[in-house]
Amino acid sequence: MKAPHSTRARPAPSSGGFRGEPNPLLIRELRQALRLPRLPWQIAAVVALIGLGMLSIGSLEGKQGRPAQLGVALFQGFISILLAYVSLMGPATAAGAIASEREGKTLEPLLLTGLSPFDIARGKFLAAFGTIALQVLALFPLAAIPFLFGGVTAAELIVAVCYVMIIAAVSVAFGLAVASRTQTLRAALAISVVLPAASLPVAFGMMFGFGETVSRKKWPFLQAGGPIWWASAYTSVPFGLDYVLWLVLWPLLVIGVPFWLFTTLTASNLAGANDDRSTGIKRWFVGATLALSLVGFFTCFRVDASGAVAAAISMQVLIALLMLLGVALIVGDPLAPSRLVRARWERLGAGPFRRFLGPGLLRGSVLIIGCAFVSLAACFAGGVLGSSTSGLRNLIGTASTSAGPAETASALSIVVLYTFLFTMFLVGFAAFLRTRKRSAQVPVARAWTIAVTIIALVVPWILFTILGSFDRSVRDNAVFAAPSPVYAYFAFDRELRKAGDGAEPTLAALVAALFWGAIGLVLLGVAWERSRRAVAAQERVVETTQKKLDTEAEEDDDDDAESPPDAPPPLPTTPS
Numbered sequence: 001m002k003a004p005h006s007t008r009a010r011p012a013p014s015s016g017g018f019r020g021e022p023n024p025l026l027i028r029e030l031r032q033a034l035r036l037p038r039l040p041w042q043i044a045a046v047v048a049l050i051g052l053g054m055l056s057i058g059s060l061e062g063k064q065g066r067p068a069q070l071g072v073a074l075f076q077g078f079i080s081i082l083l084a085y086v087s088l089m090g091p092a093t094a095a096g097a098i099a100s101e102r103e104g105k106t107l108e109p110l111l112l113t114g115l116s117p118f119d120i121a122r123g124k125f126l127a128a129f130g131t132i133a134l135q136v137l138a139l140f141p142l143a144a145i146p147f148l149f150g151g152v153t154a155a156e157l158i159v160a161v162c163y164v165m166i167i168a169a170v171s172v173a174f175g176l177a178v179a180s181r182t183q184t185l186r187a188a189l190a191i192s193v194v195l196p197a198a199s200l201p202v203a204f205g206m207m208f209g210f211g212e213t214v215s216r217k218k219w220p221f222l223q224a225g226g227p228i229w230w231a232s233a234y235t236s237v238p239f240g241l242d243y244v245l246w247l248v249l250w251p252l253l254v255i256g257v258p259f260w261l262f263t264t265l266t267a268s269n270l271a272g273a274n275d276d277r278s279t280g281i282k283r284w285f286v287g288a289t290l291a292l293s294l295v296g297f298f299t300c301f302r303v304d305a306s307g308a309v310a311a312a313i314s315m316q317v318l319i320a321l322l323m324l325l326g327v328a329l330i331v332g333d334p335l336a337p338s339r340l341v342r343a344r345w346e347r348l349g350a351g352p353f354r355r356f357l358g359p360g361l362l363r364g365s366v367l368i369i370g371c372a373f374v375s376l377a378a379c380f381a382g383g384v385l386g387s388s389t390s391g392l393r394n395l396i397g398t399a400s401t402s403a404g405p406a407e408t409a410s411a412l413s414i415v416v417l418y419t420f421l422f423t424m425f426l427v428g429f430a431a432f433l434r435t436r437k438r439s440a441q442v443p444v445a446r447a448w449t450i451a452v453t454i455i456a457l458v459v460p461w462i463l464f465t466i467l468g469s470f471d472r473s474v475r476d477n478a479v480f481a482a483p484s485p486v487y488a489y490f491a492f493d494r495e496l497r498k499a500g501d502g503a504e505p506t507l508a509a510l511v512a513a514l515f516w517g518a519i520g521l522v523l524l525g526v527a528w529e530r531s532r533r534a535v536a537a538q539e540r541v542v543e544t545t546q547k548k549l550d551t552e553a554e555e556d557d558d559d560d561a562e563s564p565p566d567a568p569p570p571l572p573t574t575p576s
Contacts, residue, residue, distance in 0.1 A: 023119060023122060023123040023126065024115075024123070025110075025115065025119070025120060025123030025124065025127070026122075026123040026126045026127050029097065029123060029124065029127030029128075030127050030130060030131075033127060033130075033131045039131075042135075043134075043135050043138045046085070046135070046138075046139065047138055047139055047142065050078070050081060050139065050142055051142050051145070054074055054077070054078060054142065054145045054146075055145065057070075057074065057077075058070060058074060058145065058148070058149060067149040067150055067151070068149065068150045068151035069151060070149045070151075071146040071147070071148070071149030071150045071151035071152050072146070072151040072152060074145060074146040074149065075143075075146040075151070075152045075156070075157070075160075075228070075231075076226045076227065076228045078142060078143060078145070078146065079160045079164065079228045079231070080204065080227060080228065082136065082139065082161075082164045083163075083164060083167055084200055085135075085139075086132055086136065086164060086167055086168035086171055087167060087171050087196045087200060087203075088171075088193060088196055088197060088200075089132060089135070089171075090128070090129075090132050090167075090168050090169075090170075090171025090172045090174075090175060091171050091172070091174050091175030091178065091192035091193060091195075091196055092175065092189060092192060092193050093128045093131055093132060093172065093175065094124070094125070094128040094171075094172045094173075094174075094175030094176045094179065094192070095175045095176075095178060095179045095185070095188040095189050095191075095192040095193075096179070096185055096188070096189070097124040097127065097128055097175075097176060097179060098124060098176060098179040098180050098188075098266075098270075099179045099182060099183075099184065099185040099187075099188040099189075100185055102183060102184075103184060103185055107270075111270070111272070116267075117267045117268075117270035117271045117275075118267045120267075120270055121176060121180070121263060121266040121267045121270060124176055124266075125172055125173060125176055125263065125266075128172045128175070128176070129168065129169055129172045132168045132171075132172060133165060133168065136161070136164060136165065136168065140161065143157050143161070153235060155234075155235040156231040156232055156234075156235055157231075159230075159231045159234045159235065160228060160231040163230075163231075166255055167255075169259060170255060170258060170259045170262070171196065173258075173259050173262035173263050173266070174192065174196070174258075174262050175188075175192040176262065176263075176266045177261075177262040177263075177265040177266050177269070178191045178192045179192065180265070180266045180269035180270055181265075181269050204227050207227040207228075207229075207230075208226065208227045218242065218246070219233065219236070219237055221236070222236060222237075230247070233247060234247055241302065241396065242302060242398075245295070245298060245299060245302050246302075249295050249298070250295060250299075252291075253291055253292065253295050257284075257287075257288045257291065257292075260284050260287070260288075261284055261288075264280040264281055264283075264284045265281070267280060268280055268281055274338040274339075274340045274341070275338075275340065275341070276337070276341045276344070276358060276359060277332075277359065278330075278333050278334075278357070278358060278359040278360070278364065279354070279357050279358050279359075281329050281330070282330070282357040282358075282364065282367060283357060285322075285326050285329070285330070285367070285368075285371065286357075286367070286371060288322060289319075289322065289371040289374065289375050290374075292315070292318055292319060292322060292375060293319075293374060293375045293378035293379070294378070296311070296312075296314075296315030296318070296319075296378065296379060296382060297315075297378045297379075297381065297382040298382075298396065299311050299315070299382070300312055300315070300382035300383055300385070300386030301382070301385075301386045301392065301393050301396050301397030301398070302396075302397060302398055303386070303398070304398070304400050304402070305386065305387050305388065305389050305393065305400035305402060305403050305404050306387075306400070306402050306403070306404050308382070308383055308386030308387045308404055308408075309383050309387060309404055309405065309408050309411075309412065309496070311382070311383070311386065312379050312380070312382055312383025312386070312412060313383075313412075313415065313489075313492075315379045315382065315383075316376070316379050316415055316416065316419060319372070319375045319376060319379060319419065320419050320423075320485075322375075323368060323371075323372050323419075323423045323426070324426065324453065326368050326371070327368060327423075327426045327427055327430050327449060328446055328449065328450065330361070330364035330365070330367070330368060330430075331361075331430040331431075331433075331434055331442065331445050331446050331449060332442045332446070333359055333360060333361045333363075333364045334359050334360070334361065335360070335361050335362075335434075335435070335531045335534055335535055336359070336360055336531075336535045336538075337355075337358050337359040337360060338359070339542070341358060341359055345358070361431055361434055361435070361527075361531060362431065362527070362528055362531055365427045365428070365430075365431050365524060365527075368423065368427050369423070369424055369427055372419070372420055372423045372424075373420060376416045376419055376420050377416075379412075379416060380409075380412055380413065380416045383408060383412045384408055384409045384412065386404070387403060387404025387405070387408045388403055388404070389401065389402075389403045405496055407495055407496050407498065408496070410495055410506075411492045411493075411495040411496040412492070414488055414491050414492050414495060414506060414509050414510070415488045415489065415492050417510070417513055418485055418487075418488035418509055418512070418513040418516075419485070419488070420517075421513040421514065421516050421517030421520070422456075422485045422513065422516045422517075424516070424517050424520035424521065424524075425516040425517060425519055425520035425523075426449060426452075426453065426520070427520060427524060428519070428520035428521060428522070428523035428524035428527065429448075429449060429452060429519075429520065429523055430445055430446075430449045431523065431524055431527035431528075431531075432523040432524070432526055432527045433445035433448055433449065434527070435526075435527045435530035435531050435534065436530070456483065456484060456485065457484055457485060457486055458484070459484075460480065460481045460482065460483045460484035460487070461481045461484055461486065463480050463481070464478050464480045464481035467480050478490055478505070479504065479505070479508045482505075482508035482509055482511065482512040483512050483515070483516075487505075487508070487509055487512065488509050488513070490505060490509075491505040491506050491508070491509035494506070
C-alpha cells in the first residue's frame with residue numbers, strides 16, 4: 001500500500017541572524033528597495049534642501065557675532081529635522097512592506113515557504129530599517145555645519161545620531177505593526193503617517209518641557225536647552241545612580257517597551273488563525289509590567305522625600321494605562337488553545353508557565369489581575385518608603401531633610417485600591433463580552449470595553465456638575481462622582497491635605513471601588529462558566545468527529561482485506 005504524501009512544509013533555510021545564511025526575505029527586500037530609481041534622487045533632494053537651509057541661516061545670523069549660540073541652534077534644528085524625518089518616513093517605508101504583499105496575494109505563499117511569522121517580520125523590519133538608515137547616513141555629513149560655528153562637541157553629535165537611529169527603528173516597527181493589521185496599502189499608509197504626524201508636536205513639547213523643568217532642577221549646570229537637551233546631558237552629567245535612572249533606564253523603558261510591542265504585534269498578526277498568537281503578547285505584558293514596576297519603584301527614592309508621593313502617582317497613572325492596554329490586547333485571545341498549539345506543546349515538552357502564557361482568555365484575565373497586583377504593590381511601597389528620610393532611602397535614594405506627609409500611606413492606598421478593583425472590573429467585563437454570543441467578536445468586545453471605560457471616567461463627573469449646581473454640599477464633597485476612577489485622585493488629595501474630616505470622600509471612593517470589583521468578579525465568574533461549557537462542547541464535537549473518521553478508516557481497511565487480490569494478467573502466448 002502506498003504511503004500517503006506528507007503535507008508538511010520543507011524546513012526553511014537558516015535565517016537565524018549573524019551565523020549561517022542571511023534571511024532570504026531581507027535579501028529580496030533590499031534588492032527591490034535599492035533598485036528603485038527614485039531613491040537616489042530622494043536622498044539628494046533632502047540633503048540639498050536641508051544643507052542649503054542650514055547654510056542660509058548660518059550666513060544670515062552669523063553676522064551678529066554669536067557663533068557658538070548659532071552653532072547650538074543649528075545643531076538643535078538639524079537633529080529635530082532628522083527626528084521628524086525618520087518619524088514620518090520610517091512608518092511610510094515599512095507600511096508598504098506587508099500591505100503590498102497582502103494586496104498582491106503573495107503573503108499566503110510567503111507563509112507556506114517554511115519561514116516563521118517572526119522571520120518574516122524580522123526580514124521586513126531589517127530591510128525597511130536599512131533603507132531609512134541609508135538616508136540618515138547620507139544626511140550625516142551635514143552635521144559638520146554646526147561645527148563651523150562651534151558650541152557643539154563630537155560626543156553630543158554621536159549621541160544625537162544614535163538616538164535618531166533608535167527612533168527610526170521604533171518608527172519602522174510601528175509601520176510594520178500597522179501594515180500587518182490593515183488590509184489595504186492605502187489604509188496602512190494613512191494610519192502610519194497621520195498618527196506620527198499628529199504626535200510629533202506632543203513629543204517635541206514633552207522633550208522641551210522635561211528639559212526645561214526636570215533636567216534643570218536635577219542638573220542645573222546643564223547649559224543646553226531646547227528639545228535636544230539630552231545630547232548634552234549624556235556628555236556632561238557625572239556617572240552615577242541618577243545617570244543610570246534618568247538617562248539609561250527611563251529611555252530604555254520609554255523606547256524599548258513600544259518597540260518590543262510593535263515587533264510582537266507584527267509577528268502575531270502574521271500568524272495563522274490556529275497558531276499561537278498570544279504567547280508573545282503576554283510575554284511583552286509581563287516584561288513591561290516588571291520593568292515599569294522596578295523603574296518606578298527606584299524613581300521614588302531618587303527624588304526628594306516630599307516628592308515621592310508625586311512620583312508614585314505618576315507611576316500609578318502609567319500602570320493604569322498599561323493595564324487598559326493589556327485588557328484591550330488580551331481580549332483577542334481565543335477561549336482555549338487550538339489542537340495545533342497543544343500538539344506543539346507536547347512535542348516541545350512545554351512547562352506550566354509557558355502553557356499559562358499561551359492562548360486562553362481566562363488565563364490572560366488571571367495574568368492581568370496578577371500583574372496589576374504586583375505593579376500596584378510596588379507603586380504603593382515606593383510611595384510610602386520613599387517618603388521616609390531613612391531606611392531604604394539611605395541605600396539607594398538621595399539624601400533628604402524633609403519627609404513626606406504623614407498621611408501618605410492612607411492617601412496612596414485609596415488610589416492603588418481603586419485602580420486594582422477597576423482593573424478587575426475591566427477584565428471581567430471584557431471576558432464576559434467575549435463569551436457572550438452577540439458580542440463574541442473581538443472588535444466588538446474591544447470597542448465596548450474602551451467605551452465603558454470612557455463612560456465610567458466621564459459620566460459621573462457630568463452628573464456631579466449638574467447636581468452640584470443645586471447643592472453646595474454635593475459640590476464640596478463630589479460624592480456623586482465617586483463611580484469615576486478619577487474620583488480616587490480627589491479623595492487622595494482630600495486625605496493627603498486633611499481638608500475637612502476627609503472621611504466622606506475616602507468612604508465614597510472605597511465603596512465605589514468595591515462596587516466595581518464585585519461586578520468584575522461576578523462577570524469573570526460568568527465568563528469562566530461560559531468558557532468552560534464552550535470548550536467542553538467543542539471537545540465533544542472534535543471527539544465525535546475523530547471517532548467517525550477512525551470508524552470509516554477501519555471499514556476501509558476491512559474492505560481492502562476482504563476483497564480478493566486481482567488476478568495476474570495472462571501470459572502472452574508465443575506462436576508455434
